[in-house]
Amino acid sequence: MSQPSAPSRANKGGAGRLRERVAAARQRHPFASFLTRRAGTAVLLMLGVTLVTFVLTNLVPGDPAAAALGQRAVEDPAIVAQFRQHYGLDKPLPLQYVTYLGNLLQGDLGESQQSHQAVLTDLRAAVPATIELAGTAIVLSLVIGVAFGVVAALRQDRLTDQVLRVLSLLGVSVPTFWLALLAFYVFFYRLGIAPGSGRLDPGMTAPPDVTGLYTVDAALAGQWPVFWNAVRHLMLPALVLTAYTVGLLTRFTRSAVLEVLGQDYVRAARAKGLPGRTVLTQYVLRAALVPVITVAGLAFGALLSGTVLVESIFAWPGLGAYAYRSATTLDLPAVMGVGLVVGVIYLLVNLAVDVLYGVIDPRVRVS
Amino acid sequence: MSRLRAGSSPATALSLLAVAALTLSACSGGSTSGSAGGGKTLVIDTSFNLKTADPGREFEPTGQIVDKALYQTLLTFKGGDVTKPVPELATYEQSTDGKTLTLKLKAGAKFSDGSAVTADDVVFSLNRVIGLKGNPSFLLDGVSVTKTDATTITLTSKKANPALPFILPNPALGILNSKTVKANGGAATAADKAETYLNAHSAGSGPYTLTSFNTNTQVVLEKNPKYTGSTKATYDKIVIRNVQAPTQKLNVQRGDSQIALDLTGDQVQGLTGGLKVLSGTSSDVVFLLLNQDKKISTTTSNAKFAEAVRKGVDYAGLLTLTGKGSAQAAGVIPSTFLGALPASQATSRDLAGAKAALAASGIKNPSVTLGYPSDLTVDGLSLQTIAERLQAQLKEVGITVNLAPAPTTTELDKYRNGKEEAGLWYWGPDYPDPSDYLVFLPGNLVGLRAGWKAGADPELTAQGDKAATTIGDDARKALYEQIQTKLNASGPFVPLFQPSHYTVTAASVTGVTYNPVWTLDVAAVGTK
Numbered sequence: 001m002s003q004p005s006a007p008s009r010a011n012k013g014g015a016g017r018l019r020e021r022v023a024a025a026r027q028r029h030p031f032a033s034f035l036t037r038r039a040g041t042a043v044l045l046m047l048g049v050t051l052v053t054f055v056l057t058n059l060v061p062g063d064p065a066a067a068a069l070g071q072r073a074v075e076d077p078a079i080v081a082q083f084r085q086h087y088g089l090d091k092p093l094p095l096q097y098v099t100y101l102g103n104l105l106q107g108d109l110g111e112s113q114q115s116h117q118a119v120l121t122d123l124r125a126a127v128p129a130t131i132e133l134a135g136t137a138i139v140l141s142l143v144i145g146v147a148f149g150v151v152a153a154l155r156q157d158r159l160t161d162q163v164l165r166v167l168s169l170l171g172v173s174v175p176t177f178w179l180a181l182l183a184f185y186v187f188f189y190r191l192g193i194a195p196g197s198g199r200l201d202p203g204m205t206a207p208p209d210v211t212g213l214y215t216v217d218a219a220l221a222g223q224w225p226v227f228w229n230a231v232r233h234l235m236l237p238a239l240v241l242t243a244y245t246v247g248l249l250t251r252f253t254r255s256a257v258l259e260v261l262g263q264d265y266v267r268a269a270r271a272k273g274l275p276g277r278t279v280l281t282q283y284v285l286r287a288a289l290v291p292v293i294t295v296a297g298l299a300f301g302a303l304l305s306g307t308v309l310v311e312s313i314f315a316w317p318g319l320g321a322y323a324y325r326s327a328t329t330l331d332l333p334a335v336m337g338v339g340l341v342v343g344v345i346y347l348l349v350n351l352a353v354d355v356l357y358g359v360i361d362p363r364v365r366v367s
Numbered sequence: 368m369s370r371l372r373a374g375s376s377p378a379t380a381l382s383l384l385a386v387a388a389l390t391l392s393a394c395s396g397g398s399t400s401g402s403a404g405g406g407k408t409l410v411i412d413t414s415f416n417l418k419t420a421d422p423g424r425e426f427e428p429t430g431q432i433v434d435k436a437l438y439q440t441l442l443t444f445k446g447g448d449v450t451k452p453v454p455e456l457a458t459y460e461q462s463t464d465g466k467t468l469t470l471k472l473k474a475g476a477k478f479s480d481g482s483a484v485t486a487d488d489v490v491f492s493l494n495r496v497i498g499l500k501g502n503p504s505f506l507l508d509g510v511s512v513t514k515t516d517a518t519t520i521t522l523t524s525k526k527a528n529p530a531l532p533f534i535l536p537n538p539a540l541g542i543l544n545s546k547t548v549k550a551n552g553g554a555a556t557a558a559d560k561a562e563t564y565l566n567a568h569s570a571g572s573g574p575y576t577l578t579s580f581n582t583n584t585q586v587v588l589e590k591n592p593k594y595t596g597s598t599k600a601t602y603d604k605i606v607i608r609n610v611q612a613p614t615q616k617l618n619v620q621r622g623d624s625q626i627a628l629d630l631t632g633d634q635v636q637g638l639t640g641g642l643k644v645l646s647g648t649s650s651d652v653v654f655l656l657l658n659q660d661k662k663i664s665t666t667t668s669n670a671k672f673a674e675a676v677r678k679g680v681d682y683a684g685l686l687t688l689t690g691k692g693s694a695q696a697a698g699v700i701p702s703t704f705l706g707a708l709p710a711s712q713a714t715s716r717d718l719a720g721a722k723a724a725l726a727a728s729g730i731k732n733p734s735v736t737l738g739y740p741s742d743l744t745v746d747g748l749s750l751q752t753i754a755e756r757l758q759a760q761l762k763e764v765g766i767t768v769n770l771a772p773a774p775t776t777t778e779l780d781k782y783r784n785g786k787e788e789a790g791l792w793y794w795g796p797d798y799p800d801p802s803d804y805l806v807f808l809p810g811n812l813v814g815l816r817a818g819w820k821a822g823a824d825p826e827l828t829a830q831g832d833k834a835a836t837t838i839g840d841d842a843r844k845a846l847y848e849q850i851q852t853k854l855n856a857s858g859p860f861v862p863l864f865q866p867s868h869y870t871v872t873a874a875s876v877t878g879v880t881y882n883p884v885w886t887l888d889v890a891a892v893g894t895k
Contacts, residue, residue, distance in 0.1 A: 060776065061777050062774075062776035062777045062780050063776075063783075066776070066779050067776045069502055070427075070502035071797075071812075072502075072505040072797055072812075073502045073503075073505060074783070075812055076500070076504070076505065078500060082500050082557060114582065115418060115419075115582040115583070116418060116562055116566075117563070117566070122583075125581065125583070126583065184614065184617060188617060189617045189621050192621070195623075196618050196623035196624075197608070197610055197623070198585070198608060198610075202408065202410045202585075202606040202608065202623070202624070203408050203604075313611065315608060315609060315610040315611065315614055317583045317584035317609070321583060325583070328774065328775070328776065329776065330776050
């Protein structure tokens with residue numbers, strides 16, 4: 001953070017006074033100031049995301065008209081001209097980009113060439129499905145990964161530690177698509193304890209749309225059979241997604257906890273007779289969680305990319321499936337929409353990680 | 368450390384969470400399907416190729432399944448027999464010059480809102496397909512639609528159009544309730560705004576109505592109580608889900624779905640649980656293209672080189688890859704269509720002949736680049752496998768094939784612009800009539816993709832023009848056979864095979880027939 005200007009210089013003009021006031025405000029409301037700076041960076045980053053996505057998608061050698069129109073229609077110049085005009089593809093590229101940004105400012109993400117509806121409408125359907133899946137997976141990963149890591153550290157070099165080490169290694173090394181197929185085969189087909197693909201059983205009607213998260217919407221509407229059905233459908237794909245992140249978090253938590261356990265202040269806490277549970281939760285975990293939170297933020301990224309494969313195998317109609325289809329058909333407005341959403345998710349996750357640092361570690365707040 | 372270890376008990380409890388989470392899914396309900404066979408819901412799994420439910424705009428396989436259930440057409444095909452159009456909403460009569468098709472509406476047909484299907488609805492619906500300039504518009508190229516009287520419609524073509532009765536059964540030419548569509552922004556021009564409405568509601572007289580529609584997830588149909596047609600629907604509700612092939616297999620085996628549409632030959636091996644496997648030959652024809660443009664390649668444009676390739680391919684060997692139900696393509700027209708060449712006339716491998724032709728070509732150690740879409744599957748079959756096998760087979764002749772796979776969107780551009788030296792592609796029928804295959808002639812759509820310009824073979828072009836306007840099945844059959852024989856002898860295409868098509872159903876399901884136009888008529892599906 002920049003230091004307040006010296007009073008003598010600040011008094012020289014209005015600009016100096018303004019700088020001084022801003023600096024004072026920053027000192028009074030450091031969190032608000034932090035958020036403001038973050039929002040500014042976010043806007044620039046999103047602009048970058050749109051530019052990179054736009055340029056990359058247009059660099060791909062291929063014609064969106066050929067990808068979207070049928071084999072006969074694409075040979076009719078009138079139909080192709082109408083298609084290009086409808087999607088603004090007849091304009092020069094820079095103008096297309098500027099038009100896109102102009103529309104974006106008004107909340108218009110354009111129309112998908114594949115689904116023929118507003119990209120916003122498509123995303124409104126796909127994003128909650130992925131949020132529900134990835135959100136459940138990251139919560140499960142944190143709970144299971146941290147628990148496994150703590151247990152492994154406390155039982156260092158004993159059988160539990162060895163077993164957890166093998167499990168976490170397996171978790172990070174097994175390919176997600178293979179695990180998804182295997183899990184579906186074993187738990188759905190062989191054992192019959194998991195439901196089939198999709199977000200709900202085929203005969204079931206989706207709950208009234210409020211958030212798009214079926215579990216939440218069903219609970220809000222009091223439709224408990226739908227709620228339980230949604231939870232059942234959610235569990236297996238979410239657990240498959242957690243395999244990698246649990247493996248990662250277990251390993252990081254273990255080493256972080258081991259490092260803290262050797263610190264003087266932990267020994268001191270133990271020496272003064274604090275109960276083991278208090279030492280673990282108040283002294284050890286709190287310090288060990290800082291690096292773990294960083295890893296969790298990164299792991300969320302890996303988890304989002306994992307959804308592309310998991311969603312395909314579990315027929316989960318989320319962002320991953322939508323992104324794949326849009327990219328393979330050169331559906332530019334849809335690809336841009338997906339890029340923006342993923343960008344926003346990353347920004348929010350990073351923000352959450354930074355805020356959590358402050359919550360866990362007072363030193364961060366002070367600085 | 369002992370005190371700390373004592374503190375690990377909650378952590379141990381937490382570690383059980385993984386197990387608990389999974390058992391949660393097991394303990395809260397036993398049924399894996401709310402729709403087991405014998406119920407009134409039919410669940411169909413397919414890998415979606417779906418953009419819209421609007422008949423005037425759709426021309427994708429999944430869209431055809433959906434619209435076949437929602438809309439009736441003027442003519443139709445019975446089951447999987449596409450050699451004979453039969454009346455649905457209307458009877459037909461074609462003039463001897465093939466330019467006029469007179470359709471007489473049958474009495475009694477009703478839309479799902481109870482109103483009668485009229486000649487005005489027919490005129491509006493067909494003119495809308497033409498006016499929208501959408502994917503199916505080409506079906507009615509050069510056709511004008513007029514109402515002659517309250518129950519008669521006349522379709523007039525500029526040139527003789529013997530294929531028209533084979534085109535009219537296409538679900539994209541389904542008849543819409545014109546009042547409803549117009550009230551929701553519909554028009555017979557590109558300014559039409561009815562797609563949003565038609566993706567949420569249906570406006571047809573078909574055996575089903577649209578309950579929900581999502582191009583990424585699932586489509587739900589409900590029985591139309593006002594339906595007056597002859598096929599009586601068995602199921603009250605049809606759920607068509609977007610599911611990838613490996614998952615389709617497990618779903619149908621487990622009873623979570625009753626029909627799986629996209630399983631491959633490998634996947635249907637060892638299916639258990641009393642499932643029925645219906646296999647048939649697909650109407651897609653996979654072929655090799657050899658560019659005739661000397662600027663693109665002096666190798667592939669050499670007639671003797673093309674002969675060497677034709678004789679060097681081991682067609683029977685390819686069929687070991689394509690599985691049961693697949694067949695060698697004797698010509699470019701698939702075996703189930705009028706005018707198809709008999710299997711006895713298919714080219715077979717002649718290695719010595721191939722080597723001789725190669726020597727006669729004068730090209731030493733020829734090397735060609737084979738382009739193909741690496742991410743495209745034809746009836747579940749990857750073109751990558753086929754390309755690799757062709758490379759090995761032609762190596763035996765002395766031809767080096769360099770494989771140049773690329774994503775479909777990229778390769779399609781090269782193919783469409785006639786830039787591929789050699790290409791591996793397929794042609795799926797737009798409608799089940801041999802005239803759809805005139806595209807392979809010089810100067811026509813696929814001919815140009817092989818650098819085969821107009822005028823390259825005037826005799827063949829003349830034969831094609833004659834076939835396009837000849838009336839009468841026997842005369843047409845003879846002409847199309849001649850065209851293909853000539854194509855096989857000297858054309859730039861090497862027809863390879865028609866893949867197999869599998870439909871897997873639960874034992875209780877009946878009435879499933881593969882149709883090359885709409886894949887599956889869901890209304891015809893019954894239960895024991």
